[in-house]
Amino acid sequence: MKLSVIAAALSAAALVSTAAEAATVIDFNEFAAASTKFHGTSLSSQGFSVTAPSGAGLVSWGRTASNNGDPGGATLMNWNGGVVTIARLDGGLFSLDSLDFGDVYNVGSPETVSFSFFDGVRTTVRDVVLDRAKGMETVSLGMDSLQSFSFRLVHGTAAIQFDNLTVGEPVMSAVPEPATWAMMIIGFAAVGTAARTRRRNQLAFG
DSSP states (O other): OHHHHHHHHHHHHHHHHHHHTOOEEEOOGGGOOSSOEEOBSEEEETTEEEEOOSSSBEEEOOTTOTTOSSTTSOOEEETTOSOEEEEETTOOOEEEEEEEEEETTSSOOOOEEEEEEEOSSOEEEEEEEOOSOSSOEEEEEEEEEESEEEEEEEESOSOEEEEEEEEESOSSOSSOOHHHHHHHHHHHHHHHHHHHHHHHHHHHHO
16 A cells, blocks of 8 residues: 555656656747848747847748758858857746757858856856758757856857757756645655554554
8 A cells, every 4th residue: 555655656746747847849930931031139939038149140041042951940040150048038947958050051061069058056168069961960968957058159150050949847956846746745645644544453453
């Protein structure tokens, strides 16, 4: 009885945790247009902000342009180079699984991207060298509990295409979600009730 109750409570908590950590892919396709489109220095998509330095700012190729790394959809570019910063609009923490990159003209030129990850206290940096293949390349990042992150080119052309930002809720959290707390409390209460009932039965038949 006790083991089955514990297992049920843990399974319920795991389901809640899994649901909370489900990944979201931000593909920027709402910005797709028939021709090249300029979006200014900032925009938002699915609860996240994307900002770029002053100047031409963020740009997307037309849906059918040969330069578009996501034919029929949209990628974004920081047209004048510089740092692109991405964060949640509500300022909350998030996990970062991966991001797709391609050179600006989609011809397969080599690029090196420098990342900075900020968790609210510390900044972690990482450089990624992209392949020379035409099209988008998925860069797996596996970062958790970020407040924001940024990237820039340190070698290659001024601009770079990026797409398919895969994010989610923080996996590691100092404070469990309220629903997880509720499931844990229910589980412990059920275990306590089962233990008391078992003791009473033992005394009754002892």
